[in-house]
Amino acid sequence: MKKFWLFILAIFISFLPGIIGMIFSPSGMSDMWYNALAKSVLTPDGWVFAVVWPILYLLLGIALYLIFIDKTKYSKAKAYWLFGVNMFLNALWSYVFFGLNFIGIALIVLIALIGFTIWMMRSFKAINHAAYWLIWPYLIWLIFALYLNGMVSLLN
Numbered sequence: 746m747k748k749f750w751l752f753i754l755a756i757f758i759s760f761l762p763g764i765i766g767m768i769f770s771p772s773g774m775s776d777m778w779y780n781a782l783a784k785s786v787l788t789p790d791g792w793v794f795a796v797v798w799p800i801l802y803l804l805l806g807i808a809l810y811l812i813f814i815d816k817t818k819y820s821k822a823k824a825y826w827l828f829g830v831n832m833f834l835n836a837l838w839s840y841v842f843f844g845l846n847f848i849g850i851a852l853i854v855l856i857a858l859i860g861f862t863i864w865m866m867r868s869f870k871a872i873n874h875a876a877y878w879l880i881w882p883y884l885i886w887l888i889f890a891l892y893l894n895g896m897v898s899l900l901n
Contacts, residue, residue, distance in 0.1 A: 751813045752806075759806030762832050763798055766839035770794075778846055783900035785893055801883045808869060808876040815873045824872055827865035834858040842894070848901060852894045859887050
């Protein structure tokens with residue numbers, strides 16, 4: 746039963762940036778601002794983000810759960826800290842981009858997020874290889890987001 750609650754906790758923690766991000770995602774005035782931006786031809790429709798992000802958050806939650814339950818001889822403190830920083834930067838990007846409309850600063854936050862994600866992946870790999878592999882789709886999506894954010898910066 747303890748593992749079940751650890752799983753629920755890991756999933757909840759991983760979805761926090763998405764919950765916070767929903768506050769700032771395009772709607773109302775933010776939607777008008779976002780829709781007025783020049784964007785890359787590769788920018789997906791809004792529904793794609795609504796499908797992809799929950800999948801990525803779920804994978805992150807499963808990865809965190811695997812770290813929770815792994816019986817490693819290594820300390821997990823760094824892995825937990827890096828996961829927390831990652832979740833913070835993930836939520837911060839939504840606030841900076843959609844809430845403040847600071848495209849350039851959001852790009853910097855995203856670069857930091859990618860750096861911390863790679864660092865987190867390396868930390869997870871030392872503890873649990875499956876957790877490491879579960880983060881790859883997230884990293885790939887962040888790199889795609891970097892391209893999209895970069896194009897918005899360039900075009901506007």
